[in-house]
Amino acid sequence: xxxxxxxxxxxxxxxxxxxxxxxxxxxxxxxxxxxxxxxxxxxxxxxxxxxxxxxxxxxxxxxxxxxxxxxxxxxxxxxxxxxxxxxxxxxxxxxxxxxxxxxxxxxxxxxxxxxxxxxxxxxxxxxxxxxxxxxxxxxxxxxxxxxxxxxxxxxxxxxxxxxxxxxxxxxxxxxxxxxxxxxxxxxxxxxxxxxxxx
Amino acid sequence: xxxxxxxxxxxxxxxxxxxxxxxxxxxxxxxxxxxxxxxxxxxxxxxxxxxxxxxxxxxxxxxxxxxxxxxxxxxxxxxxxxxxxxxxxxxxxxxxxxxxxxxxxxxxxxxxxxxxxxxxxxxxxxxxxxxxxxxxxxxxxxxxxxxxxxxxxxxxxxxxxxxxxxxxxxxxxxxxxxxxxxxxxxxxxxxxxxxxxxxxxxxxxxxxxxxxxxxxxxxxxxxxxxxxxxxxxxxxxxxxxxxxxxxxxxxxxxxxxxxxxxxxxxxxxxxxxxxxxxxxxxxxxxxxxxxxxxxxxxxxxxxxxxxxxxxxxxxxxxxxxxxxxxxxxxxxxxxxxxxxxxxxxxxxxxxxxxxxxxxxx
Amino acid sequence: xxxxxxxxxxxxxxxxxxxxxxxxxxxxxxxxxxxxxxxxxxxxxxxxxxxxxxxxxxxxxxxxxxxxxxxxxxxxxxxxxxxxxxxxxxxxxxxxxxxxxxxxxxxxxxxxxxxxxxxxxxxxxxxxxxxxxxxxxxxxxxxxxxxxxxxxxxxxxxxxxxxxxxxxxxxxxxxxxxxxxxxxxxxxxxxxxxxxxxxxxxxxxxxxxxxxxxxxxxxxxxxxxxxxxxxxxxxxxxxxxxxxxxxxxxxxx
Numbered sequence: 097x098x099x100x101x102x103x104x105x106x107x108x109x110x111x112x113x114x115x116x117x118x119x120x121x122x123x124x125x126x127x128x129x130x131x132x133x134x135x136x137x138x139x140x141x142x143x144x145x146x147x148x149x150x151x152x153x154x155x156x157x158x159x160x161x162x163x164x165x166x167x168x169x170x171x172x173x174x175x176x177x178x179x180x181x182x183x184x185x186x187x188x189x190x191x192x193x194x195x196x197x198x199x200x201x202x203x204x205x206x207x208x209x210x211x212x213x214x215x216x217x218x219x220x221x222x223x224x225x226x227x228x229x230x231x232x233x234x235x236x237x238x239x240x241x242x243x244x245x246x247x248x249x250x251x252x253x254x255x256x257x258x259x260x261x262x263x264x265x266x267x268x269x270x271x272x273x274x275x276x277x278x279x280x281x282x283x284x285x286x287x288x289x290x291x292x293x294x
Numbered sequence: 295x296x297x298x299x300x301x302x303x304x305x306x307x308x309x310x311x312x313x314x315x316x317x318x319x320x321x322x323x324x325x326x327x328x329x330x331x332x333x334x335x336x337x338x339x340x341x342x343x344x345x346x347x348x349x350x351x352x353x354x355x356x357x358x359x360x361x362x363x364x365x366x367x368x369x370x371x372x373x374x375x376x377x378x379x380x381x382x383x384x385x386x387x388x389x390x391x392x393x394x395x396x397x398x399x400x401x402x403x404x405x406x407x408x409x410x411x412x413x414x415x416x417x418x419x420x421x422x423x424x425x426x427x428x429x430x431x432x433x434x435x436x437x438x439x440x441x442x443x444x445x446x447x448x449x450x451x452x453x454x455x456x457x458x459x460x461x462x463x464x465x466x467x468x469x470x471x472x473x474x475x476x477x478x479x480x481x482x483x484x485x486x487x488x489x490x491x492x493x494x495x496x497x498x499x500x501x502x503x504x505x506x507x508x509x510x511x512x513x514x515x516x517x518x519x520x521x522x523x524x525x526x527x528x529x530x531x532x533x534x535x536x537x538x539x540x541x542x543x544x545x546x547x548x549x550x551x552x553x554x555x556x557x558x559x560x561x562x563x564x565x566x567x568x569x570x571x572x573x574x575x576x577x578x579x580x581x582x583x584x585x586x587x588x589x590x591x592x593x594x595x596x597x598x599x600x601x602x603x604x605x606x607x608x609x610x611x612x613x614x615x616x617x618x619x620x621x622x623x624x625x626x627x628x629x630x631x632x633x634x635x636x637x638x639x640x641x642x643x644x645x646x647x648x649x650x651x652x653x654x655x
Numbered sequence: 656x657x658x659x660x661x662x663x664x665x666x667x668x669x670x671x672x673x674x675x676x677x678x679x680x681x682x683x684x685x686x687x688x689x690x691x692x693x694x695x696x697x698x699x700x701x702x703x704x705x706x707x708x709x710x711x712x713x714x715x716x717x718x719x720x721x722x723x724x725x726x727x728x729x730x731x732x733x734x735x736x737x738x739x740x741x742x743x744x745x746x747x748x749x750x751x752x753x754x755x756x757x758x759x760x761x762x763x764x765x766x767x768x769x770x771x772x773x774x775x776x777x778x779x780x781x782x783x784x785x786x787x788x789x790x791x792x793x794x795x796x797x798x799x800x801x802x803x804x805x806x807x808x809x810x811x812x813x814x815x816x817x818x819x820x821x822x823x824x825x826x827x828x829x830x831x832x833x834x835x836x837x838x839x840x841x842x843x844x845x846x847x848x849x850x851x852x853x854x855x856x857x858x859x860x861x862x863x864x865x866x867x868x869x870x871x872x873x874x875x876x877x878x879x880x881x882x883x884x885x886x887x888x889x890x891x892x893x894x895x896x897x898x899x900x901x902x903x904x905x906x907x908x
Contacts, residue, residue, distance in 0.1 A: 119471065123300050126473045132300070134471035159565035161470060164640045318740060344739045348732070349765035356729035356762070360705070360736020363723045368736070386726050484740060491703050491721040492741040503715055505706075505724035 099239045100155045103163045105180050106230075107137075107148035108172025108193070113227035117170070118149035120231045120253060120269075124241040125153030127249050133161035146175055153240045168237075170230055171197065172213070191234060193226060209233065209281045216271050222261070225268035232272025233281070243273060298473035303438045303463065304329035306474050307397055308337060310445035311369050315482025316395070317343030318368040320357035322350055324376045325409045326465040327399035331371065351376040355383030355396075362392035363504035365490025367449050367482050371397035373465075374415050375406060377423075384458055385424030389506035391521070393452035395445070396430075397461045399468040402636045410636020411465035413558060416613035419462050420587040427518050429525045431459040432586040433540065434557040438472035440584075446477060447540055453487075455528055462586060464609065466559045466638065529588040542590035543582040546572065550579025552652055553597055555618050556607040557583050559638070564607060566641045567648065574645075576652050586614070591621035598625040603651060605629045607644055609637075666690030668699030672716045679879025681869035682710060684836045685778065685845070686717050692850040693720075693745065696857055702745045703737055705730040707759075709751040710784040728759025731766035734773045745856055747774040753783045756792040756816050763822070770827030770861045774852045777818060780869040781890060788874030792816045795893055800874070815893055819866045823899035829861035831900035835868040835891065837883040848898075851905045860903060868894050 104121065108114045118134050125132040130153050137148040150163045169180045171192040181203065184190055189207040195214030202208055211233045213226035228250075235241045250269055254262045275281065301309070308330050311319070319334045331347070338345040348354035354370050361368040372380060377398045387394060398419065402412040419432045431451055433444045441463065448459040485493050491502050508514035532541050543561075546568055547553055554564045561582035571578035581597065583590050594604070603626055606615040615630045622628050631647045633639040665671070669690040674683045693699040699720060706714040708727035715722030725733040730748035738746040755763050755777050763775065782800055783789040790803040793815045797806040807815075819833045830852055834845035845867060852863035868890055870882035877885060898906050 119300070122471060126298060126300055132473060134300070135466060136469050158472075158562075159569065160563040160641055161472070161559075162466070162563060162638060162640070164642060318736070320736065346735070346739065346769075349761050352729070353732040353735075353762050353765065356726060356732035357736040357739075359725070359729075360723060360733035360738075361740045362736070363733075364703075364737045364740035366736075366740040368740075382726055383729070390724075491723060491737060492744045501719060502721045503724075504722070505715065507712055507724055 098167065102153045102168065102238060102240055103166045104151045104153075104168045104170060104234075105148060105163060105166040105183070106151065106170040107146060107176030107180055110147045112147070112172045113224060114147045114172060115149050117227035117231055118151045120228070120250070121151050121153065121234060121241065123249060123253055124235065124246045127245050128240060128242045130154060130240050131156065131158050133158050135161055146173070146179070148176065148180075153238070155240070168234070170234060172226065172230070173197065189237065191230065193230065195226070209237070209276070211272065211275060211281055213272070216275065217268055220264055220267050220271065222264050225261075225264055228265045228268035229272035229275070232269035232274075233276045235269070236273050236276035298475050300471050301438060301474050302329055302469065302471050303441045304399065304468040305333040306438050306441045307371070307445050307461065307463075308333035309476060310442040311395070311449070312337055312341060312343070313477060313479045314367060314446045314449040315480045316367040316369050316449060317341060318361045318366045319343070319345050319370065320348050320354040320361070320368070321370050321372065322348050322354050322376060324373045326401060326468055327371050327373050327397065329468070330397065330399075351379035352382060355380040355387070358394050358396075359383055359387050359390070359392060362387065362394045363390070363491050365484040365487045365493060367393075367453070369395045369397065371399065373399045373401045373409075374403050374412070377415065377418070381418075381424035384430065385422075385426050385428060386506050387458050388422075388424075388428035388430060388521075389426060390504050391456040392458070392504065393456050394458050395448045395452055395461065396458055397463065399463045399465060401465055402634070408636050409465065411559065411609060411638060412634065412636060413464060413560065413608050414610040414613065414634065415462065416586065416608070416610060419460050420589070420617070428521060429457070429528075429587060431455070431457060431528065431588075432462050433459065434462045434584060434586050435467065436558050436561045436582065436584075438467070438470060438474045441467065442474050442476055444540070446480070455524060457524070457528075462558070464558050532585060532588045532590070533592055537585070541585050542593050543584055544593060545580040545582070547579035547581065547597055547601070549577050550597075551577045551602045552648060553579045553581055553601045553604050554607060554644075554648070555581045555583070555594070555604055555614070557586060557614065560607050560609060563639065563641050563644065567644045570641060570645055571648050576648060578648060583614070589617045589621070591617070594618055594621035595623065598622045601626060603627045603629065605631060605647060605651060607639065608632045609639070610634055666694045666699070668693045668702065668719050670717055670719050674717065675713060676710065677873045679870070679872045679882065680710075681780070681836050681867065682778065684842070685776065685867055685869070686714065688836070688842075688846045688849050689747075689749075689776065690718065692846065692853050695850065696853055698745045698853065698857055701743070702747070703741070705734045705737070705746070705748040707748065707750040707754040709754050711749050711751065711778070712785070714749050728754050728757070729762055730754070731759065731762040731771070731773070731775060735766055735769070735771050738771060738773050742772070742859075745774070745853060747776060747853070747856075749776045750778070751784065752777070752779045752781065752791040752793040753789075756818050763818070764825075767822045767828050767862050767864065768825050772856055772859055772861055774856050774863045774865070776849070777864065777866040778869050779818070779866055779894065780871040781815070782871050782874045784871050784874055788871075793818075793894075795889060817894065819864065819899045822864055827862055828864060828900055829902040830855055830863040830898070830905060832864070832898040832906070833866040833868065833894060833896050835886065835896055837870070837886050841896070855903065855905065866894075868896070
C-alpha cells in the first residue's frame with residue numbers, strides 16, 4: 097500500500113452502514129493529520145439499492161476527490177464485488193465480507209482479503225456492526241491511519257441517539273484489527289500469487 | 295483557531311451562514327441540497343434565528359426579499375428547477391438593491407432533469423436569470439473549506455454592494471465531506487443598515503422605502519444606470535485585485551502550452567489532469583475562476599499572449615466557454631470538452647482530450 | 656383672538672400626497688381608515704406596509720411610514736420576512752383581488768395557515784383595475800369585463816372565490832371579516848374591523864384579515880353612486896358582510 101495516498105471505494109447494501117464506515121476511515125485519516133475526502137454514492141449510482149462511497153486519505157492536498165481507479169475496494173455484498181472488482185488498480189486490494197460473499201475466481205493481480213465481518217459482528221451480538229469490523233481490518237493495512245488514535249476517537253463519532261452502541265462499535269473495530277493482525281484473512285493460491293511487491 | 299472538523303459541504307454552508315450572522319433562512323425542499331435546510335432547521339433555533347419552510351420557492355425568495363429589506367442577513371437555497379422559480383424574486387431583490395445570499399446546488403436540466411451534479415446553470419447565474427438589466431455576484435467554491443469561506447464572503451459582498459450574491463455549487467461538493475476549519479462568529483445587528491425598513495434610528499428623509507417601480511421613464515433610466523455604475527464598481531474592484539483571494543486561482547500556467555479552464559468540482563479534476571499531463575511531458579496549466587461574475591477575464595487575456603491554446607471543461611454543453619472566448623478575444627484557439635446529464639468527466643477522458651490537442655497526429 | 660377647534664384633520668401617519676386613484680374609488684377611503692386606526696392605536700410610527708402590484712402599487716406615497724413594494728401576489732411572503740425580522744412592528748399588506756386571490760393564492764393561504772402575525776387588507780372589487788378591467792377570480796358570474804366580454808361563464812372559468820370564507824376554515828387566523836364602505840354605517844363597521852385587526856396584531860395575537868368589498872367605477876363603467884348601488888345589489892349577496900372567524904371575540908367586546 098502506498099505510503100502517500102489511499103483511494104478507497106466502499107460498497108454494500110443500503111443499511112450496512114457503508115457511508116458511516118467511509119466516514120470512520122475519513123475521520124481516522126483526518127485525526128492522523130492527513131488530507132481526506134468522502135463522497136457518497138449520489139445520483140444514478142444509487143440505483144439498485146446499493147450504497148457506496150469514496151474516501152481518499154492522502155499526505156498531500158487532494159486534487160480530484162473522485163476515484164476512477166481505487167487502490168482498495170471494501171465490498172460488503174456480492175453486487176459490490178461484481179461492480180467494482182474490475183476497477184481496482186493492479187496491485188491493489190479487494191477486502192470483502194466473506195460472510196456474505198463466497199470464494200470465487202478473482203483477478204490474480206490484486207490482493208484479496210477475506211473478512212467474515214458479519215459473523216464476527218454476530219458473535220459480538222449485533223450484525224449491524226460488521227462495518228466497524230471492516231474499518232478495523234482496513235486500519236491494520238493502512239499506512240495513513242493510526243490505530244490508537246482511532247480507538248480514542250471512535251466513541252465521539254457515534255451519534256448521540258445511538259450512544260448505547262458505542263461500546264460494541266469499538267469492540268467490532270478492535271476485532272477487525274486483530275483478525276488481520278493474526279493474519280487469519282489469507283487463503284488459497286491467490287495469496288501467494290498476489291502478495292509479491294505489495 | 296478551532297480544530298478541523300469533517301463536515302458535509304451542504305451543512306458547512308449552513309454553519310458558515312450562522313457564523314456570518316445570518317439568522318433567517320427561507321426555503322423549499324429539493325434534492326440535492328436538502329442537508330442545508332435540514333441543518334439550519336436544527337441550528338437556527340439554537341441561536342434564536344428563524345428557519346421557515348415556505349410553500350414554494352417563489353414564496354421563499356419573497357420572504358428573503360422581506361427579511362433583507364428589514365435589515366437582516368438572510369439566505370435561501372435550492373437546486374436548479376427551484377432556482378428558476380426564484381428568478382422573479384431575484385429580479386426584484388437586485389432591482390431594489392437588497393443584500394442576500396442564494397445557494398444553488400446545481401443539478402441536471404433542463405426541466406426536471408435529474409438530481410446528478412451539473413454545471414448547466416452558469417448562464418442563468420451569471421447573466422441575471424430574471425427579467426431586467428441586473429447582475430448578481432456569483433461565487434463558485436471547489437472544496438468544503440471554500441464553501442465555508444465563500445459563504446461568509448458572500449454575506450460580506452452582499453452587504454458591501456447591496457446586491458444578491460449567488461453561491462454556485464454542484465451536487466458533489468454539496469454531498470462531499472472534507473475537513474473544514476470554521477472561522478470565529480461575526481456579530482451582526484439588524485439596525486446597522488440605515489436604509490432598512492423598521493430601523494428605529496433617525497434616517498434621512500424620515501422613512502425608508504424598498505421598491506422597484508419607477509413609472510417615470512427618466513427615473514427608471516436613472517435607476518438602471520445607477521445599478522450599472524454599481525456593477526462597474528464591482529467589476530473594477532475585482533479587476534484591481536481587491537478580492538484576490540476570491541477571484542481566480544492559477545496553477546502551473548507560467549510555462550503552459552495548454553491552459554485548462556474549469557470551475558467547481560471540475561477544477562479539482564483538472565488539477566489531477568495537469569499533474570498527469572506534466573508526467574507525460576505535456577506542459578499543461580490550470581485557470582480556475584473562483585468568482586464567475588465578475589469573470590476573471592484579465593488573467594485569461596494575459597495568458598493568451600503566452601500559451602498556445604485553451605481547453606475549457608464543464609459539466610454542460612458549453613456555457614462558461616463563451617466568457618473564456620470573450621476574454622481570449624480570438625488571440626488563441628479555445629476548445630471545449632463537456633459531459634452533461636449528470637456525468638462527471640474522469641481525469642482519463644480529459645487527459646485524452648489534452649493529448650489529442652497537444653499531439654494532433 | 657378667536658380660536659377654532661379642529662374637528663377633522665389628515666391622520667398623522669398619512670402624507671400630504673394627493674391620491675392618484677380615480678374619482679369615487681374606495682381605495683382613498685380605506686387608506687384613510689387605515690391611517691386613522693394606526694393613529695388611534697398609536698402605532699403609526701411603528702407600521703411597515705407592503706404594497707402589491709395593482710392600483711394600490713403606490714400606496715406607499717400616501718403614508719409616512721416604511722413600505723416595501725412587493726411582486727404580484729407575493730405581499731404575504733414579503734410581509735412574513737419583514738415581520739419575522741421585526742416582530743415589534745405593525746406589518747400589513749394591502750392587496751387587490753387579482754393579486755391576492757389569483758396569482759398570490761398560495762402566499763395568502765400559507766401566511767394565514769402559519770398564523771403570521773400580520774394584517775392583510777383585501778380590496779375585493781371583482782375586477783383587475785390597473786391592467787384595464789380584466790376578469791378577476793372574484794368577478795361575478797355573468798359580469799362583463801375586458802376578458803369576459805360575454806359575461807363570466809361559470810362553466811368556463813368557475814365561480815367567484817370567497818376568500819374570507821375559505822381562510823376562516825383554517826386553524827390559525829384569529830380574525831377574518833368582510834366589510835364594505837358603501838354606506839356611513841358600513842364604513843363605521845369597516846373602521847372598527849380594521850382597528851380590531853391592528854389591535855390584535857399590536858397584542859401579538861395572530862393573523863388578521865379584513866376583506867373590503869369595494870367598487871371600481873372606471874372599469875365597471877358606472878358612476879360612483881351607481882357603482883355603490885350595484886355593489887349593494889349584486890356583490891353583497893355573493894360576498895355577504897360579516898365576521899367569519901373571531902377566535903378572541905373582539906367583535907363583541
